[in-house]
Amino acid sequence: MARSTSSNIPPVINLAVPSPLRRTFDYLPPKESNSGDWKTLQPGMRLRVPFGKREIIGVITGISDTSKLGRNKLRHAIAVLDQEPLFSPALMKSFDWAAGYYQHPPGEVYSTLLPAKLRQGARAEFATKYAWISRSKPLQEDRGNLDRAPRQKALLQFIVQHGQVSLEQYTEAGFTAATLRELVNKALVEKIEIPATNPGDDTNNRPVGKGNIIKPNPGQQVAIKSITASLDGFACHLLDGITGSGKTEVYLQVIKKVLDLGKQALILVPEIGLTPQTIRLFEERFACRVAALHSGMTSNERLESWLRAKNGLARIIIGTRSAVFTPLARPGIIIVDEEHDASFKQQDGFRYSARDLAIVRAREEKISIVLGSATPALETLYNATTHRYNHLVLSQRAGEARKSPINLLDLQHANTTEGFSTPLIDLIRRHLDQQNQVLIFINRRGFAPALLCKACGFVFECRRCDSLLTVHKIPPTLHCHHCESRSAIPAACPNCNSSQLATRGMGTEKTEQFLQQQFADIPVIRIDRDSTRNRNNLDDLLNQVQTGQPCIMVGTQMLAKGHHFPRVTLVAVLDADTGLFSPDFRGQELMVQLLFQVAGRAGRADKPGQVVVQTRHATHTSLQALAENDYHQVAELLLRERKAAHMPPFSHLALIRAEAAELKLPLQLLQQIHQLCEKVQRELSLPGILLHHPLPSPMEKRAGRYRAQFLLQAKSRGALQALMALVCPQIETIKSARKARWSIDVDPLDLI
Numbered sequence: 001m002a003r004s005t006s007s008n009i010p011p012v013i014n015l016a017v018p019s020p021l022r023r024t025f026d027y028l029p030p031k032e033s034n035s036g037d038w039k040t041l042q043p044g045m046r047l048r049v050p051f052g053k054r055e056i057i058g059v060i061t062g063i064s065d066t067s068k069l070g071r072n073k074l075r076h077a078i079a080v081l082d083q084e085p086l087f088s089p090a091l092m093k094s095f096d097w098a099a100g101y102y103q104h105p106p107g108e109v110y111s112t113l114l115p116a117k118l119r120q121g122a123r124a125e126f127a128t129k130y131a132w133i134s135r136s137k138p139l140q141e142d143r144g145n146l147d148r149a150p151r152q153k154a155l156l157q158f159i160v161q162h163g164q165v166s167l168e169q170y171t172e173a174g175f176t177a178a179t180l181r182e183l184v185n186k187a188l189v190e191k192i193e194i195p196a197t198n199p200g201d202d203t204n205n206r207p208v209g210k211g212n213i214i215k216p217n218p219g220q221q222v223a224i225k226s227i228t229a230s231l232d233g234f235a236c237h238l239l240d241g242i243t244g245s246g247k248t249e250v251y252l253q254v255i256k257k258v259l260d261l262g263k264q265a266l267i268l269v270p271e272i273g274l275t276p277q278t279i280r281l282f283e284e285r286f287a288c289r290v291a292a293l294h295s296g297m298t299s300n301e302r303l304e305s306w307l308r309a310k311n312g313l314a315r316i317i318i319g320t321r322s323a324v325f326t327p328l329a330r331p332g333i334i335i336v337d338e339e340h341d342a343s344f345k346q347q348d349g350f351r352y353s354a355r356d357l358a359i360v361r362a363r364e365e366k367i368s369i370v371l372g373s374a375t376p377a378l379e380t381l382y383n384a385t386t387h388r389y390n391h392l393v394l395s396q397r398a399g400e401a402r403k404s405p406i407n408l409l410d411l412q413h414a415n416t417t418e419g420f421s422t423p424l425i426d427l428i429r430r431h432l433d434q435q436n437q438v439l440i441f442i443n444r445r446g447f448a449p450a451l452l453c454k455a456c457g458f459v460f461e462c463r464r465c466d467s468l469l470t471v472h473k474i475p476p477t478l479h480c481h482h483c484e485s486r487s488a489i490p491a492a493c494p495n496c497n498s499s500q501l502a503t504r505g506m507g508t509e510k511t512e513q514f515l516q517q518q519f520a521d522i523p524v525i526r527i528d529r530d531s532t533r534n535r536n537n538l539d540d541l542l543n544q545v546q547t548g549q550p551c552i553m554v555g556t557q558m559l560a561k562g563h564h565f566p567r568v569t570l571v572a573v574l575d576a577d578t579g580l581f582s583p584d585f586r587g588q589e590l591m592v593q594l595l596f597q598v599a600g601r602a603g604r605a606d607k608p609g610q611v612v613v614q615t616r617h618a619t620h621t622s623l624q625a626l627a628e629n630d631y632h633q634v635a636e637l638l639l640r641e642r643k644a645a646h647m648p649p650f651s652h653l654a655l656i657r658a659e660a661a662e663l664k665l666p667l668q669l670l671q672q673i674h675q676l677c678e679k680v681q682r683e684l685s686l687p688g689i690l691l692h693h694p695l696p697s698p699m700e701k702r703a704g705r706y707r708a709q710f711l712l713q714a715k716s717r718g719a720l721q722a723l724m725a726l727v728c729p730q731i732e733t734i735k736s737a738r739k740a741r742w743s744i745d746v747d748p749l750d751l752i
Helices: 089-101 106-113 140-144 150-162 167-172 177-185 218-228 247-260 274-285 299-310 321-325 354-365 378-385 422-433 508-518 537-546 587-599 621-627 631-645 664-684 717-731
Strands: 012-016 025-027 046-051 054-064 129-134 164-166 189-194 235-241 264-268 290-293 316-319 331-337 368-373 390-394 406-410 437-441 450-453 470-473 476-479 501-504 524-527 552-555 568-573 610-615 652-660 689-691 695-702 705-714 741-746
Touching: 012 046, 012 106, 025 046, 054 106, 089 106, 089 354, 089 717, 106 321, 129 150, 129 177, 150 164, 150 167, 150 177, 164 167, 164 189, 177 189, 218 235, 218 247, 218 390, 235 247, 235 378, 247 264, 247 274, 247 331, 247 368, 264 321, 264 354, 274 290, 274 316, 290 299, 316 321, 321 354, 331 354, 354 368, 378 390, 378 631, 406 621, 422 437, 422 568, 422 610, 450 470, 470 508, 508 524, 508 552, 524 537, 568 587, 587 610, 587 621, 587 631, 610 621, 621 631, 652 664, 652 717, 664 689, 664 705, 664 717, 664 741, 689 717, 705 717, 717 741
Parallel strands: 235 368, 235 390, 264 316, 264 331, 290 316, 331 368, 406 610, 437 552, 437 568, 524 552, 568 610
Antiparallel strands: 012 025, 012 054, 046 054, 129 164, 129 189, 450 501, 470 476, 652 705, 652 741, 689 705, 695 705
């Protein structure tokens, strides 16, 4: 019940606190507060409260006059941390929807969406910053006294030249804190406090385009006109454009209109690696502040960007999955680029889909959203063809670029060396001789996917997972890509003590080594998670490619997402068969999307491109459609298969997983949950829900724990939600739920 504004009785505060319990908790205001303070309390503000023997931070979700517990049982909050709400009512409605739809504890949802600093109780304000200035115009003799300290003299001249210099400025210029300290000690330079924001943050300044604005082609013009016509309310657009069709230019011109209206744009991208290049693109185009939000940032950097977005100081916000939670002062549009990408689904903890949550948020904010992709997810494509979304198609490449032909190279009767057929090696050499660049795609990290003993056949497996160990040469290790355990490569077989150990299969490291041997005079640039582990590695590698000099790129799916390589004229896929026969119902869809995306890296400028796909299943229907360069043909085929199998988007799924140190414990828990679901289903008379029997997971053991799963399949999303809303709180009361860790995944991306 809402609180009475005339009441002098302290209100009851409903608080979402980080707890595994699926409910909010009631508190009273701090003891020292009065009725004037109570009236300032609003949903979206943080409180520090006692919780058990700890003090934690919670977010107010509501204020009322009563509590089911009775006032005498309620504890007082310790402190109010905010003077105003951190979130708008529309944004909080989106969060509440997410907690209910994904069946996740509301306190953990709110904890997830807050920057780490705010979760720890920091004030929601910019940190104090400092700069250094010359104390007065230094006398010539003072400068002369620095002749024996050239670095100090150079830094002093640098400060005088710029007026005032920040930490970032002098470090980027190559000066050290020690050099600066010497100038301060000599009273030549002093430290001053500067405002947390600067004149460049003035949101009254209208953005002015700085980069070259490309004249859109007819297809782009239709898309731009359709999207901008809907900016005054909610609309969901699917921008379905082949790779290189100019989807980014559509985004830019739509955002220009949003900025002209004085509003903000939120752009979600699938990978951290795409964020810097996207930021540069927007900064070149618009004279306004662009903020980034992704997991590669420090806590302070992330909080600062979050505050700039919330206060309206940043007009454009670009981020990965979690940026969907970012508050905006004046929301204008949300864009989800590469909307099909699996990285938009959180796979542990709060298992949300950033794409789907972005749509809900746009609806609550009453703004438009654009989902962009060359290979839309089948659910998205289905919603577009059934007119739930506005379907905008870009079927031609922008400018002079043309679709690159895709050729299947059948390996059934071909000679291969280290995964490369002879015709492919010849083709690579031909493109390099023409001063072009080549991209080799192999979606497997490491040197080789397996190590075995040639004497007895022993295969090295992870002791903690049902998985083979991957061989890495840099550094030399056996690495499990599931639990991240590592060990040294042994000298002998533990089974027969033979030293005849051999690798099997190819990874990016082995491919890189082979190509370096074949093309000794050409740089081979490997781009995968291992080679880009450090913060600036990816940028450095991409900058090397962007010089335009002939080179060979070798990489995983990191290379398939959104990159523009104008000098790449040949893309070669070494192993296209992975995913064709996956046990997961989405396996083939994800494989085809990935192949179309990587194929789209070829021929994106004035030079024609070529794509070669090596396969041992050249007659497979999906690969034949790939050869015809028609994603929609594959999508229609897969949608027919999904419909026949009653799988999404023609049904709705929830997957309950459980794990423990012994296999019997998760199976026992899931059997009890199965019985509970049957009972609730009968009581509510919910039709059309199929309860599959609990089974061990396809990967039964992972990270030393045994896993099992229970699949629920329903024709109606509402019926499934009604069932789960009653079942999940009751699972918490099952005794075996304390012995086995369990979780629920609504709309699971995979069933493995």
